[in-house]
Amino acid sequence: MSDDVLFSPFKLKGLELANRIVMAPMTRAMAPEGIPGPQHAEYYRRRATGGVGLILTEGTVIDRPASRNMPGIPFFHGDAALAGWAEVAKAVHAAGGRIGPQIWHTGSTRGQGGWEPEAPVESPSGLVAPDDPRGTAMSLEDIADTVAAFAKAAADAKRLGFDTVELHGAHGYLIDQFFWPGTNTRTDAFGGATIAERSRFAAEAVRAVRAAVGADFPLILRVSQWKQQDYAARLATSPEQMSEWLAPLVDAGVDILHCSQRRFWEPEFPEIDGTEGLNFAGWAKKLTGAATISVGSVGLDGDFFGAFGGKGSGAAVLDNLHQRMEREEFDLIAVGRVLISDAEWANKARNGEPLPGFDAADLATLASVSYTHLRAHET
Numbered sequence: 001m002s003d004d005v006l007f008s009p010f011k012l013k014g015l016e017l018a019n020r021i022v023m024a025p026m027t028r029a030m031a032p033e034g035i036p037g038p039q040h041a042e043y044y045r046r047r048a049t050g051g052v053g054l055i056l057t058e059g060t061v062i063d064r065p066a067s068r069n070m071p072g073i074p075f076f077h078g079d080a081a082l083a084g085w086a087e088v089a090k091a092v093h094a095a096g097g098r099i100g101p102q103i104w105h106t107g108s109t110r111g112q113g114g115w116e117p118e119a120p121v122e123s124p125s126g127l128v129a130p131d132d133p134r135g136t137a138m139s140l141e142d143i144a145d146t147v148a149a150f151a152k153a154a155a156d157a158k159r160l161g162f163d164t165v166e167l168h169g170a171h172g173y174l175i176d177q178f179f180w181p182g183t184n185t186r187t188d189a190f191g192g193a194t195i196a197e198r199s200r201f202a203a204e205a206v207r208a209v210r211a212a213v214g215a216d217f218p219l220i221l222r223v224s225q226w227k228q229q230d231y232a233a234r235l236a237t238s239p240e241q242m243s244e245w246l247a248p249l250v251d252a253g254v255d256i257l258h259c260s261q262r263r264f265w266e267p268e269f270p271e272i273d274g275t276e277g278l279n280f281a282g283w284a285k286k287l288t289g290a291a292t293i294s295v296g297s298v299g300l301d302g303d304f305f306g307a308f309g310g311k312g313s314g315a316a317v318l319d320n321l322h323q324r325m326e327r328e329e330f331d332l333i334a335v336g337r338v339l340i341s342d343a344e345w346a347n348k349a350r351n352g353e354p355l356p357g358f359d360a361a362d363l364a365t366l367a368s369v370s371y372t373h374l375r376a377h378e379t
Contacts, residue, residue, distance in 0.1 A: 005325045006318070007350050010053070010332060012255055012291055015164050015218040017098055017332075019053040020325065021346045024295055024336035025102040025166070025222075027058050029072030029112075036060075036074045036084035041091035047339055048097025051346030054332070055097055056166050056220070056258075057088070059104035062149040065119030066135070067104070067174075069111030076103050076153045086160045093161070100164035100220065103153040105146065107174030108135045108183075109228065123177045124190065124201070129229040130182035143190060143201060146174070151208035158213045165213070166220035167205065170260050172227035175202050179235055179245070180227060195235055195245040203252040210253030219253055220293070224260040225280065231262075239269060243287045250288045257284045257292045258334065264296035265320050281330035294324075295334035318349070 010017040023044075030039065044055050061067040063077035075081040085101065092099040108123035121135030122142060128134040138146070150167060157165040169175035177183040178201040184191050190201050202221070209219060223246070227233045236242035246257060259281035261268075267277035278286065281294035298321065321333060338345045342356045349355060 005322060006333070013216045013218050015054075015098065017053040018096075019051070019346070019350075020332045021051070021053045021349075022293055022295075022332050022334040023047050023052045023055040023339055024334040025056045025058055025168070026336055026340070027070075027073065029070045031072050031074035031081075031084075033080075034061075034068075034073065034075035034078070035080045036088060038087070040074075040084065041088045044088055044097075044099065045091040045095050046343040048092045048095035048099070050339075050343040051350060052097060052335075052339070053346075054164070055092060055099040056334070057099065057101045059102050059106075059168055060085070061104050061106070062146070062153045064105060064122075064146055064149055066117040066121045067106060067149075068117065069106040069109050069115070069121070071115055073106075076101055076156065077149070082156055082160060085157075085162075089161045098163040100162050100166055100218075101153075101157050102166040102168050102222070103150060103157070104168040105150075105174035107172075107177045109173060110134075123174065124184040124186055127177075127183045127185070129172075129227075132229075137186075140188070143204075147201075147205050147208045150205045151212040154209040154219070155212040158217050164218040164220055164256075165209070166222055166258060167202075167209065168222050169202055170222045170224035170258075172229045175205065176224065176227065178202060179223075180233065182227075182230065182233065195241055196248060199245060199248055203248055206249055206252040206254055218255045220256040220258050221249060221254045222258040222260060223284075226260075226262065239272070239283060239287060242268075242283060246284055246290075247288050250290045254290060256332070257281070257288065257290050259284050259292055259294060259330075261294075261296045264294045264298060264333070265324075266296075278329060279324070282324070285330055291332070292330040293332040293334050294330040295336070298333055298335045298338070318355075 007019040010020055047055055060074045060076040089099055108121045108128040122138050123135055126133055126135055126137040154165045179198050184198050192198055225234045236245050261280045264279055267275060268280045268283045270277055279294060281292040285292040
């Protein structure tokens with residue numbers, strides 16, 4: 001099987017990539033006082049040198065009082081943090097890579113070790129899961145300020161020289177808490193019985209970001225069916241519901257949908273197109289016409305759960321990935337754990353060299369990464 005499709009160029013608006021491999025966001029919680037430093041620049045520079053087409057950074061939070069749930073998560077606001085991120089972008093560009101920050105609000109989710117932010121955590125309805133109260137329900141003023149904070153962070157990303165920006169709308173964090181009826185019981189304009197109604201917050205954030213960065217700056221939105229609170233959760237149980245969810249977000253200004261699932265080869269609606277049918281990213285592309293990124297245990301024979309029991313994952317052949325990309329099921333593929341174990345994974349795939357699996361001991365390179373955060377970022 002030829003690797004040509006995986007290493008073919010990709011262009012969307014001002015984003016030009018040498019290949020289709022994306023480094024998936026992986027939380028590291030290694031930013032003292034929220035400030036990224038030289039070690040961040042070196043970490044991402046090595047993956048750019050290793051041949052990754054696009055790097056999406058670890059989640060980095062917007063300017064809200066309780067936007068992070070672990071103390072080492074980096075900010076994407078404030079002069080010191082933004083200066084650190086500017087150095088990261090420069091290092092990646094000097095290595096020939098492309099990079100975008102993932103901007104984020106963790107909502108009411110719980111972090112590692114019982115740490116709590118100084119301000120009360122916030123969410124659509126003061127819930128972290130169905131019937132599980134935590135923190136405060138956001139007022140309309142809170143919502144407006146949060147939307148503005150996403151827009152400001154995206155504008156800063158463009159100003160600092162990043163190539164794109166991703167909004168984290170998946171895995172049970174704030175944007176996803178608005179999507180999910182289990183955490184959004186609001187009766188105002190930001191709630192409702194349908195996924196289209198509950199998507200208003202995300203759509204307003206996307207529109208504000210689009211206005212802040214202009215028409216030509218690529219905007220990525222990460223979405224998922226599953227939640228860290230409930231792996232069986234599904235926002236859309238049919239293509240019709242998926243279209244009601246995602247199409248308005250694309251209309252609002254999303255260019256690329258980053259569709260997170262645990263295993264990229266699993267069909268989203270097998271009752272419609274069989275066991276080898278389209279995955280989440282494939283259906284999202286078909287229904288919306290937007291470009292999509294797929295993700296989920298790429299290059300591995302096991303998903304992320306075993307990593308936190310000390311288990312590694314063996315390398316898996318890429319034939320299924322090639323087949324799906326050759327039929328243009330999705331446009332880009334995000335890779336995570338294998339890039340922890342080997343920054344040169346993409347170059348090795350290009351050169352036809354043996355590909356490594358994932359050694360759980362390599363999680364030490366992510367320092368204080370938690371089970372919740374890695375499982376809710378890279379899959």
